[in-house]
Structure formats: C-alpha cells, structure tokens
Amino acid sequence: MNALLLARWQFGITTVYHFLFVPLTIGLAFLVAGLQTAWLRTGKDHYLRSTKFWGKLFLINFALGVATGIVQEFQFGMAWSAxxxxxxDVFGAPLAIEGLLAFFMESTFLGLWIFGWDRLPRAVHTACIWLAAIGTMLSAYFILAANAWMQHPVGFVLDPATHTAxxxxxxxxxxxxxxxxxxxHTIAAxxxxxxxxxxxxxxxxxxxGQHADVMRPSLxxxxxxxxxxxxxxAVSGDIDGKIMTEQQPMKMAAAEALYHSAQPASFSVFTIGSLNGRSEVWSxxxxxxxxxxxTGSFNGQVxxxxxxxxxxxxxxxxxVYTPVIPVTYWSFRLMIGFGLxxxxxxxxxxFLTRGGRTPAPERRWFYRxxxxxxxxxxxxxxxxxxxxxxxxxxxxxFGVLTTRESVSPTVGAATIWTSLITFTVLYAVLAVIEVGLVMRTARSGPEPAAAEPPETGAPEPQLGFAH
Structure with missing residues (x-):
C-alpha cells in the first residue's frame, strides 16, 4: 500500500468518525433548546428534567466532536501538505470565520449554559442554549462552504507563478x-x-415502564x-442530485453504475452483477x-x-476519471435505504402514539x-x-487538483502507517468511552421529579437549578 492510499484511508476513517458527532450535536442542541423553552413558558417540571437529561447527552457528544474535529484540522498539514x-488562500477565509466567529460563539454560550443554571435568570439562561445551537449551525455552514468549494470551485483564480488557488x-x-x-441537506440529517x-x-x-412523564413527550x-x-x-437531496448532475455528471452516473447514456434512465433498487457494474445478472x-x-423529468437523459x-x-x-463504482453504487442506496x-x-x-395513546403490550415490538x-x-x-x-x-x-497531486510529497508509507494505526486505536478507545458514557447516562434516566409543594399555605420552595 503506497502513501497515497494509506493517506486516503486515514483521512476517510477519521472523517467518518468525526462526522458521527457533528450532526448529532447540531440536532440535539436545538431539541434541548426547544425543551428548555417549553419549561420556561410552562414551568412544568418534566420539561426541566427533559432538558437536563438530553442536555447531558448533548454535552458528551459535543466534547468528543471537538476532540476529533481538531484532528481533522491537523490532518491537512500532515499527509496532505500539497x-x-x-x-x-481559499480555505483560510471560511475556516477562520468558523473558528473566530461560529465556534467562539458556540463554545462561549455553551459554557454559560453549563455553569449558569443557578446563576443566570431563566430567560437569559435559555437564550444561551439557543445561541449555542445557532453557533453549531453556523459552524456547519462555514465548514460546508469550504467542502463545497472542493465539489464546485468558484471565486478563485489560479496563480500561474505558484500554481495555487x-x-x-x-x-x-x-x-x-x-x-x-x-x-x-446536512441540517435535515x-x-x-x-x-x-x-x-x-x-x-x-x-x-x-420507566420515567413515562419525561420519556413519552420525548418520544x-x-x-x-x-x-x-x-x-x-428527501427534498434537499433531490435538489442536491440535480445540482450534482449539472456540476459532476460522473458522480450521478457512478451512483447508478450507468456506463452508457440513457433516456429515460431507470433506477435499480438492488442489483446483482460483476464488481465493476458492467455485467448485470439481475436487478x-x-x-x-x-x-x-x-433532471427533474422522468424522460430526461443521464x-x-x-x-x-x-x-x-x-x-x-x-x-482515469471514474470513482470506485461499487462504493458509489452501494453507498448511494444504503444512504437512501437507512434514511427511509x-x-x-x-x-x-x-400512528401508534396518536391521541395520547401508548402502544399496548402486544405492540411492544415497536419499542424493541x-x-x-x-x-x-x-x-x-x-x-x-x-x-x-x-x-x-x-x-x-473538482476539475482543478487531483487527489494524487494533493498528498504530501515527503511523507512516506511507514510514517502514515504509524499515524493510521495510532489514530485508529485511539478512536476505537474513544468510541468505547463515548458509547459507555452515553449508555450509562441514558440508562440512568432523568432526575427524580420535584417534590409536590406543601398544601399548608407555606411559601412554595424555589425550583432548583443544580446541574
């Protein structure tokens, strides 16, 4: 295995691992913010308990996401210095904005939210989690803008003297x-x-039969x-597919393993054939x-x-300007299949929980x-x-710089093997820690319900904010 292939494996493994945390962080931040807003408006105890319970899971995921994200930044200078x-010059702008504006905003207000439970007014404290959530979304946008430039490079010129963008x-x-x-598409995901x-x-x-007052609304x-x-x-993916066809026609053809232009072109849900996709046995x-x-037309040419x-x-x-066809073909279908x-x-x-219903014992299959x-x-x-x-x-x-030209010219296979093994082992350990923390927190459930206020006319005790 040469340095290029090893570098691609290393970047692929660490990127997919990191991406597991990113969307979960974004989505959970807004759901936790919504739950805290419901508590702020209604004062109901189960909303507060929900906020704290899901907030703990959000923080565990956020911490691992930050750690793995830093490694992603370093990798550009490790095996991909070219x-x-x-x-x-192009990447510096969106990534700098992400770090100086979005991530700073996200981490600052998240810190205020973590340590401000019993120190900030309720409305201000709730605003902190909303601002942290907005920060996660802004971070995603600036990073996606940098990645989108790799897919469809715009707003640049090639410097003939240095051959850089x-x-x-x-x-x-x-x-x-x-x-x-x-x-x-990413925010929806x-x-x-x-x-x-x-x-x-x-x-x-x-x-x-545990914590129904918290878990049923959460469900x-x-x-x-x-x-x-x-x-x-689905809607954003459909739009993305049409833009992708216009900008990267090879990617859409590879998604179907379509070797010859067709009009109309069918979509194979499942295909049995040769690994290169040329010899179809059954589909x-x-x-x-x-x-x-x-194309947006059932009769369009692909x-x-x-x-x-x-x-x-x-x-x-x-x-050779073709990707690995079996990878593109099956990853496209698995993406759609698991999403559906x-x-x-x-x-x-x-449907099973409509109108306040709870699935009957004979329908506990749904829970499983x-x-x-x-x-x-x-x-x-x-x-x-x-x-x-x-x-x-x-x-x-795309169309400007090949992957082969991007790898560090002076980094050998032995060096990349060392970092690849190190990162893989380290990330495996982090995965065990992450799963263990999440499962332990999830199984422990939310905090116990607050005690009922006394009926003797005594002043009602204040609702605690201890995290």
Whole structure:
C-alpha cells in the first residue's frame, strides 16, 4: 500500500468518525433548546428534567466532536501538505470565520449554559442554549462552504507563478449553490439523527415502564423531528442530485453504475452483477426514476460513465476519471435505504402514539425495533458522506487538483502507517468511552421529579437549578 492510499484511508476513517458527532450535536442542541423553552413558558417540571437529561447527552457528544474535529484540522498539514498549499488562500477565509466567529460563539454560550443554571435568570439562561445551537449551525455552514468549494470551485483564480488557488470573492465561496443545498441537506440529517436518538432512548425506558412523564413527550418530539427531517432530507437531496448532475455528471452516473447514456434512465433498487457494474445478472428497477433524480423529468437523459470519461479525457487530458463504482453504487442506496427506514419508523411511531395513546403490550415490538433506530440515521448520514467524497474521485478539488497531486510529497508509507494505526486505536478507545458514557447516562434516566409543594399555605420552595 503506497502513501497515497494509506493517506486516503486515514483521512476517510477519521472523517467518518468525526462526522458521527457533528450532526448529532447540531440536532440535539436545538431539541434541548426547544425543551428548555417549553419549561420556561410552562414551568412544568418534566420539561426541566427533559432538558437536563438530553442536555447531558448533548454535552458528551459535543466534547468528543471537538476532540476529533481538531484532528481533522491537523490532518491537512500532515499527509496532505500539497493540498493545503494549493487551497490555503481559499480555505483560510471560511475556516477562520468558523473558528473566530461560529465556534467562539458556540463554545462561549455553551459554557454559560453549563455553569449558569443557578446563576443566570431563566430567560437569559435559555437564550444561551439557543445561541449555542445557532453557533453549531453556523459552524456547519462555514465548514460546508469550504467542502463545497472542493465539489464546485468558484471565486478563485489560479496563480500561474505558484500554481495555487488565489481567492477573488469570498461571497462567491459562501454563496456557492453547492454549499447552500449541502447545508440544508446536512441540517435535515442532523435533526433526523437527533430525533432517532430520542426515539431510541425513550423507547428503551417506556418498554420498561420507566420515567413515562419525561420519556413519552420525548418520544413524540423525537418522532416528529425524525419524520419532518426525513421529508426535508428527501427534498434537499433531490435538489442536491440535480445540482450534482449539472456540476459532476460522473458522480450521478457512478451512483447508478450507468456506463452508457440513457433516456429515460431507470433506477435499480438492488442489483446483482460483476464488481465493476458492467455485467448485470439481475436487478429490481424503477423506470425513469434516475432521470427524474438527475433532471427533474422522468424522460430526461443521464450521461453514462463511459461518455463522461471520454469528455473529461478530452478536457483534462489522459487519465482515469471514474470513482470506485461499487462504493458509489452501494453507498448511494444504503444512504437512501437507512434514511427511509428511519422515516418509516417515525411514521409508524406517530400512528401508534396518536391521541395520547401508548402502544399496548402486544405492540411492544415497536419499542424493541425503535431502540435500534439509533443506528439508522447515522448510517444513512455516513454512507451519504462516503458517497459525496468518494464520488468526486479522482479529484480533491473538482476539475482543478487531483487527489494524487494533493498528498504530501515527503511523507512516506511507514510514517502514515504509524499515524493510521495510532489514530485508529485511539478512536476505537474513544468510541468505547463515548458509547459507555452515553449508555450509562441514558440508562440512568432523568432526575427524580420535584417534590409536590406543601398544601399548608407555606411559601412554595424555589425550583432548583443544580446541574
């Protein structure tokens, strides 16, 4: 295994690992803020207990997300120094804004929220978690704007003297159409992941008859969040597919393993064939669906892999411009499949719990299935991220810089092997710690309900804020 392949494995493993924390942090921040707002407006004790319970899970996830995110920043200068030199002038702007504005805002107000329970007025304290949540969303936007530039580079010129990208318009980078739709898609996925976490943990407690006053409202909140987010993910994903077809036609062709242009083009739900996708043995197909995903018309033309390869050879010179087809084909379907399963689970759950109902004992199958729902949305998001990044290959910056040209020229395979093994072992340990902390916190449940106020006319005791 050469240095390039090892560097790609290292970056892929650490990126997918880090991305598990990012959407959950964003989604949980807003759901916790909503619960605290409900407590502020109603004064009901179960909303306060819900806020603190889900807030603990949010903080555990946030801490691991920050730690793994710092490693992501360092990796650009470790195995990808050639890439860093090329894009530094462009990447510096959105990433600096993210660090100096969004992350500073996020961490500052989160600190005030953590330590301000018994020190700040309720309204001010609630505003802190909202501002922290908005900070997480802003962080996501600036990072996605940087990533979108890799997918669709705009607002720059090539410096012929240094052969590096020089920023000409920060507004073009921040308003990139790819960034706008990727942001909507990512935020929707964030609420889907956070909603499914709520559904899973609430179902675990309700199946055991525990903490129903907290867990049943949390279950409903998670179900509604998941269902709405699933619909938003589908809509934004449809828009993303059409923009992707226009900007990166190879990625859409690779998503279907479509080697020859077709009009209309069908979508294969499942295919058995050769690993390169050329020899199909058997498949289940939906007529015209790929044409609709790519063009908005069930009769639209979708370019094939061979056709795009020939066009890119003519444009960029000799080379292989196709990604790994089995990876793009199956990651695209697993992304859609796990997302739809999560949405179906939310729809069934809302039906079973409608009108204040609680699933009867003979329907406890729902609780057992819902507990596993915590895996569906993160898997969908991870496979979506793999498809997005792998489908762009062999480009690091589409049409401008290849991945092969991006790797550090002086870092050898032995060095990358060492860091790859170190990071993998370290992240495995962190995963055990993260899962252990989350499961321990989830199983412990919310704090006990506050004692009922005395009926003797004595002053009502103040509701405690101890965290």
């Amino acid at each position: 890439y860093s030199r090329f894009v530094g 020089r920023l000409t318009s920060i507004w073009a980078v921040l308003s990139n159409s790819t960034a706008l739709v990727a942001f909507a 964030a609420f889907l992941i956070a909603g499914m976490l709520m559904v899973s943990i609430s179902s675990w407690h309700l199946r055991r 409903r909140l998670g179900l509604w969040s998941s269902l709405v987010a699933c619909a938003m993910t 289940i197909r939906l007529p015209g669906l790929l044409s609709f995903l790519a 370019q094939g892999i061979d056709n795009v390869q020939a066009a890119e050879v003519a444009k960029y010179g000799p080379g 399963v999560a949405g179906l689970l939310a729809l069934v759950g809302l 299935f819902a507990v596993w729902g915590v895996l569906f949305a993160p898997l969908a998001a991870s496979f979506g991220w793999i498809f997005t990044e792998m489908g762009r290959q062999p480009w690091a910056v």
